[in-house]
Amino acid sequence: MQEPINEKLSLLFDDQLDTVEAYRLLKATRHDEQLQLKLQRYALIAQSLKSEQCSVANLDFVDKVSRQLEHEPIYLLPHKKHKGYLKKTGLAVAASLVLAVLWLSASRPGIQGFPNVAGNSIAQHTIDAEQMNARFKEYLLAHDNVWYVNNNVGVQSYARVASYQQK
Amino acid sequence: MRFFIVFFLAISCAAAQESSSLNGQQWLKKVGDSMKTLNYHGTVIFMKNGQIDTMKYQHTVENGIENERLTSLNSPLREVTRKSNEISCIFKETHKKIESQHPIDRSFIVDLPAHPERLDEQYLLAVAGQEMIAMRPAQIIAVLPKDELRYARKIWVDKASWLPLKIEVYALDGSTLEQVLFTEFEVDTLASDQASAPMHPQVENRHLHAENNGALEDSAFRLGNWPAGFKEVFFIRNAMQQSKKIVDHLLLSDGFSNISVYFEPKGEHGIEGLKSLGPVNSFSRVVGDLQVTVLGEVPSQAVEFVANGVSVRRN
Numbered sequence: 010m011q012e013p014i015n016e017k018l019s020l021l022f023d024d025q026l027d028t029v030e031a032y033r034l035l036k037a038t039r040h041d042e043q044l045q046l047k048l049q050r051y052a053l054i055a056q057s058l059k060s061e062q063c064s065v066a067n068l069d070f071v072d073k074v075s076r077q078l079e080h081e082p083i084y085l086l087p088h089k090k091h092k093g094y095l096k097k098t099g100l101a102v103a104a105s106l107v108l109a110v111l112w113l114s115a116s117r118p119g120i121q122g123f124p125n126v127a128g129n130s131i132a133q134h135t136i137d138a139e140q141m142n143a144r145f146k147e148y149l150l151a152h153d154n155v156w157y158v159n160n161n162v163g164v165q166s167y168a169r170v171a172s173y174q175q176k
Numbered sequence: 177m178r179f180f181i182v183f184f185l186a187i188s189c190a191a192a193q194e195s196s197s198l199n200g201q202q203w204l205k206k207v208g209d210s211m212k213t214l215n216y217h218g219t220v221i222f223m224k225n226g227q228i229d230t231m232k233y234q235h236t237v238e239n240g241i242e243n244e245r246l247t248s249l250n251s252p253l254r255e256v257t258r259k260s261n262e263i264s265c266i267f268k269e270t271h272k273k274i275e276s277q278h279p280i281d282r283s284f285i286v287d288l289p290a291h292p293e294r295l296d297e298q299y300l301l302a303v304a305g306q307e308m309i310a311m312r313p314a315q316i317i318a319v320l321p322k323d324e325l326r327y328a329r330k331i332w333v334d335k336a337s338w339l340p341l342k343i344e345v346y347a348l349d350g351s352t353l354e355q356v357l358f359t360e361f362e363v364d365t366l367a368s369d370q371a372s373a374p375m376h377p378q379v380e381n382r383h384l385h386a387e388n389n390g391a392l393e394d395s396a397f398r399l400g401n402w403p404a405g406f407k408e409v410f411f412i413r414n415a416m417q418q419s420k421k422i423v424d425h426l427l428l429s430d431g432f433s434n435i436s437v438y439f440e441p442k443g444e445h446g447i448e449g450l451k452s453l454g455p456v457n458s459f460s461r462v463v464g465d466l467q468v469t470v471l472g473e474v475p476s477q478a479v480e481f482v483a484n485g486v487s488v489r490r491n
Contacts, residue, residue, distance in 0.1 A: 141447050145458060147416040148471050151425060152436040152456075153282060 018048060022055035035104045036097070075103040200301025203317050203333060204292040210338035211283060213237055218310065218361035220246075220285070224354045225454040233284070233358075244284050258284065279410045279427070285356055286331065286343045289431020298322055298405035298430055307332060309341040310361040319432060324348055325403045325478040326433050327455060337363045345455050348475055353455040392426055397439050397466070401485025403478055405430040428472075428482075435472035435482060442467045450476055459483040 017034050020026040026034065038044045198206075217234040232247040244258040253268040261281050265274045289295055304316040314332040321328055332342035343356045392399070392411040406428040414425045424439040446462035447469070458471035459479040463486055470483040 140443075140445070141451065141460075143418060144416075144447065144469070145451055145453070145471075147418060148436065148438055148458065148469060149453070149456065150276070151414055151416065151423075151438075152427075152471055153278075153434060153473075 014044070015047075018051045022051050032101065035101060038104075039100055075100055078102060198303070200303050200317050200319075201292040201295075203303060203315065203338075204288055204301060204319075204331075206338045207317075207331070207333055207340055208288045208290065208292075211235075211285075211288070211340070212242060214337060214339060215364040216337065216339060216362065217364060218358045219249075221355070221357045221359060223357070230359075236364075242281065242283075246284055256284070258282075279412060286340050287429075287432060287434070292431070295405060295431055298326070299432070304330070306335075309334075310358045312336065312341060312361060314341050323404070324475060325481065326430065326474050327353065329432065334361065339363070345473070347455075395424060395439070396489050397424070397426075398487045398489050399426070399437065399482065399485055400487060401481050403428075403430070403435070403474075403481065406435060409434070433472060433474050435470060435474055435478065437482060437486070438467075438469045438471070439486075440467050441465060450480065452476065461486070464488055 014034075014037075017026060017030065021031055021034060038048050215236045217232070220231055220233045222229040222231065230249045232245075232249065234243075234245045236243045241260050242258070246256045248254050251269075255266045255268065257264050257266075258281075261278050263274075263276045263278060265276075266272070292301060295301070298321060300318075300320040300322065302318040302320065304318045307314055307316060309332045313335045315335055317331045317333060319329040319331065327348075328346040330342075330344045330346075331340050333339070334341050339361075340356075341358045341361060345353045345355075347353050392408060395411070407430070409427040409429050411424070411426045414423055415421070416423055421440055426437040426439075428435045428437070442462050442465050446467055447460040448462060449460060451458045451460070455473045456471065457474065457476040457479045458469055459476070459482075460467065460469040461483050462468070466486075466488060468483055468486045470479040470486075472479055
């Protein structure tokens, strides 16, 4: 049971889940606190993979938006819908809003963050550390041929992934 | 430093009882000469960065050119060969081969100064006790730095062949940073035919490093802090393996330890601070639009000292 949900979450953030399935998934998250947390973690992972910059919303961000929408008076509707429909709509809008914000962030790598979101730059630190490690390895190998002996430096991984300059 | 004072006293006592008339410098000179002229092989253990690698080792000299071959006995299976300054690394499981050309010759076993007698101001080279290594009598030579910009070492030298059988590198607190140790060792009388034979004709062959010689004085960089005893070995423009970034590379050496200084344009995110891997420390800082990284098998204060002295030349 867990695997299909994880797969659907992954598909959702890859924009590969159809509307009906996406709606079902979001509906399922409504009463499942663990699933809500998982949804947020997947959103963070998806954003980290797609963008160098990352601003992470507070964990209760979606709840806050949802609650606000629930209590928001709706002036444009001719008559008030029943409460259940409103909740569903609110949840869907909130989820869409989160997705839209994350997608916007991923598609604009230069963006520095969102003015109204209390963010933590986690992904940026990870990328910096990775870049530093990669650079350190390259410098080590250029520094001294003895490092080819030591597999800790990751010479083998270079052999597998690097495209080399021809002599 | 307290450790090294005690260490030195112990060595001095041992040295006083030493029957050999050679001093530490003369021993190291003979070791350097033997390493460049003799053929030998054995099994060697590298203990570096918390990892143990056991490898078959072979050293041959043909027409004055040194060849070394290391073959790992454990996974990941690989074979590293050196012909003078040309290095090749073959990964047997993936049939990949990396070839690299380093600007200087450097033994896989130990780096020794060409002129140990010139290191009086930086190192005390002491003849210490004797031990058995790989069932062979060995003379211990202690290499003790006189400042905190380099590491202490001990080298166990085979008394019969003058070849190094064991090397230990110590941190400033006396802990062992790395060891190289022969468990099996034999001096060959004739050069092996294997050394020149192609080992793996089927492997995919790729090459690394395009180098252009340059001169530090012609560059835009200036090195204000130059540790005593370190000399410029080369200054080249080099392409990094994976990133393909063009980096200016300055190598300094005092004979035992090397320090590299890398200059490149600052990227989107400048890198600053210290990073360590076993005995290797690196210190990065941003100087204007320049990313500077100093890296070497020296204590952290040495790389920080050099890095803090880097400036951009004003024309």
